[in-house]
Amino acid sequence: MLDVARLAGTSQPTVSLVLSGNPRARVAARTRARVLLAAAQLGYVPNEVARALVHRRATAIGLVVPALDNPFFADVVSGAQRVAAQAGFAVLLCEAREIPISRHLDVLRARQIDGVIMDAVGAALLDPEALSGLTVVLIDEPSDRWQGVASDAERAGRLAARHLLDLGHRELGFIGPAIPAHSFRMRERGFVQALRDANVGLTSPRLRRAEPSLQGGEGAMRALLTLAAPPTAVFCATDLLALGALKACHVLGVRIPHELSLMGCDGIEMTRVVTPELTTVAVPARELGARAARLLVNAFAGKAAPEKPGRPLPVRLLARRSTGPVPAVPSP
Amino acid sequence: MLDVARLAGTSQPTVSLVLSGNPRARVAARTRARVLLAAAQLGYVPNEVARALVHRRATAIGLVVPALDNPFFADVVSGAQRVAAQAGFAVLLCEAREIPISRHLDVLRARQIDGVIMDAVGAALLDPEALSGLTVVLIDEPSDRWQGVASDAERAGRLAARHLLDLGHRELGFIGPAIPAHSFRMRERGFVQALRDANVGLTSPRLRRAEPSLQGGEGAMRALLTLAAPPTAVFCATDLLALGALKACHVLGVRIPHELSLMGCDGIEMTRVVTPELTTVAVPARELGARAARLLVNAFAGKAAPEKPGRPLPVRLLARRSTGPVPAVPSP
């Protein structure tokens, strides 16, 4: 900046005034022009670190996710990064796969970030201490302590139930992730409630919890299929589980959707890769991330955080080929 | 730090000496203990921004990827983030999906990052100017101008060819991404060379380029299938293409592997989700990311960058169910 000042024949603070884009900076047009020219000639790049030191904030947000190979979180990250970048915020990415979240948070704090977006599960099993002094936005989990962005998870469950009921199914199964996250609980609740509203029962052997992975879904589906009275349709609370379940069916020779209807929830790209394409309830993951970032960005752009939590983002049924009418003759 | 100093009854620079972990800092054991205690009591968190200002480097690396929903890059990011985090480096994530790379790079420069990891394609179609002054590590692309980490792409192509040849196929097809990246070219070259070595021809209508997406693969496969003499086995240079191709086969009723053998390259998780599981050549994406990060981290931990580029990371054939012996009777 000093170099620019010299070239422009003015003082360094004046250069700052011009370049920082401070709106209440009253600088003579001539001076401004000279400064701008000099800066361009010298290829001046402002030092954001110095800026951050003065402002005591880094114009950056942290993003803590459990694992990037989970396409849902990849989408969340993508959405958040887009909004943040457009607002001039850097995104510090932290994957809590082999490094404890608390350590990530210490690093973020030390770097003077303006806020953290994190997944609900990570936050849940965290020493509350570890979050002190941070502005947190939770993904898909309401909390009285922090802000959050959510999808309409209960509706997702209801949509799934209604879709299967509409197809004539009455013998239903459910596979959910064995994870204490609000959105998962609500997907389950919505599903169960909608069945109850229709006077369709869901016996407990047909309601299973599994590790939220392909393998988990595969195992749970095998268990369902060996039941004395297997369901004719199964709703999996995440696509990953459903994909695993689908695989189990392929392996065991259960034809989808002829013998069994199967659907998932999340709307990840993979559901369009398998055959048959998986019916699912799409959750706008990218939007969730974008909205979370917006919350933080706005908060530090002066705009106050909205008092009431935003309305949950709508979910959408994607009826595809993995669900169909109930089989006329029950499978042997 | 001043508070800590006061509580410990010493001066602020002494506190710095103790806390910065500077090895050549000779501080009395008693003093050190008092400082450490005081810091703990006050819950002191060092300000990395101030540190970065003094050092003129942020102890952070930039990571520029084309799109996170490409599982290959999700893995690269994951690997890089792990290594960086363990070395105390922050990772600034940039997705070049809706924001020009050059803008991302400006931001990274302004933040005094120590280096950038970027994908080959992004770097290729970039004004060379935009990279000036940055330490760059390219993913899966050798370059005389920058460091790079690479997989053994030519071997990947050879492995694919040999696998299909071993199964008895002589009528082969190839689908590659229409992208000028070194690793893709090498996969193709390795494949073609291995065929030539075996005196098996690859006519040009059977060699196709497509958009590197599901749709691209689907389209290219349709084209191959409508050939007067369709191949009995197809190698796709990326899994995404292969997955698209697989879908085309499903849609058109071509049974895999009975009527056609199909394989991909990359080794992404999705290949295990489809039925049949896709034969592929696994490229260690996570390792590529990790190694790229290690390069940068080491460079700034004092260790000089290795003179000769590291040996390419080995690729591995994963023979699964999408490839099989050549059909006894050619399909009609």
Added chain:
DNA sequence: TTGTAAGCGTTATCAT
């Protein structure tokens, strides 16, 4: 061994 002082590149508060 420890404290004093200078400086990293900005922004912000003043006089002028």
Added chain:
DNA sequence: ATGATAACGCTTACAA
């Protein structure tokens, strides 16, 4: 409208 000058929180000679 502009230019000194003092932070911001830390590291690093150098002096004591």
